[in-house]
Amino acid sequence: MLLPHWFFTLLPLALIGLAMLFFWISGWLKGQTGLPDGKIIYADTGRWGKPAKPLYDAELGLTGKPDYLIRKNGIIIPVEVKSAWAPPAPYESHKLQLAAYCLLVQGYFGLRPPYGLLRYRNRTFRVVFSPELEEQVREVVEEIRLQKEQDEACRSHNHPNRCARCGYRGICDQRL
Known part of the structure; x- marks a missing residue:
């Protein structure tokens, strides 16, 4: 079964978006601790x-x-x-x-x-x-x-x- 051409374009974009979401959540959770950077x-x-x-x-x-x-x-x-x-x-x-x-x-x-x-x-x-x-x-x-x-x-x-x-x-x- 062959996957459509657009799938290979959207998959990397979706993975990048997911990674950005995880980084944002991580930063938000760190901010909730009240601890300073360091x-x-x-x-x-x-x-x-x-x-x-x-x-x-x-x-x-x-x-x-x-x-x-x-x-x-x-x-x-x-x-x-x-x-x-x-x-x-x-x-x-x-x-x-x-x-x-x-x-x-x-x-x-x-x-x-x-x-x-x-x-x-x-x-x-x-x-x-x-x-x-x-x-x-x-x-x-x-x-x-x-x-x-x-x-x-x-x-x-x-x-x-x-x-x-x-x-x-x-x-x-x-x-x-």
Whole structure:
């Protein structure tokens, strides 16, 4: 059976169109992740195979696992993904967590990130890793270290919902 002449003309055009559609869908899906362009060099999402090793800074005594590290134009950008809807501005605790990852990147790779990204379900915030934010993280790390040395930490809030989600709820004598 011979195929019509026009079939051999339309087949390559259809394949090119299909390839273009797949490239467009791929770009659209990447845009939906909220991640910047660049190469993912670290992922702690559980979907990429074996779990990522934590980053560690011996000087600070700090360990952490950012959700992603993206290398772009010679810089490394930590990305922390939150499953909740975005607040009007990032929560202070989320900014401190992201800044701690910036410190870990600086210690581990020897490159200071100029910023990190907080990705909420519907919005991404760019958080500048300023000297002031770095100092704030260092103060919190030191405060935690002092609390550990005292072997006693007091509850620092009056929010029952926060207590309900706490990993120490079962052994805490100050829970709400």
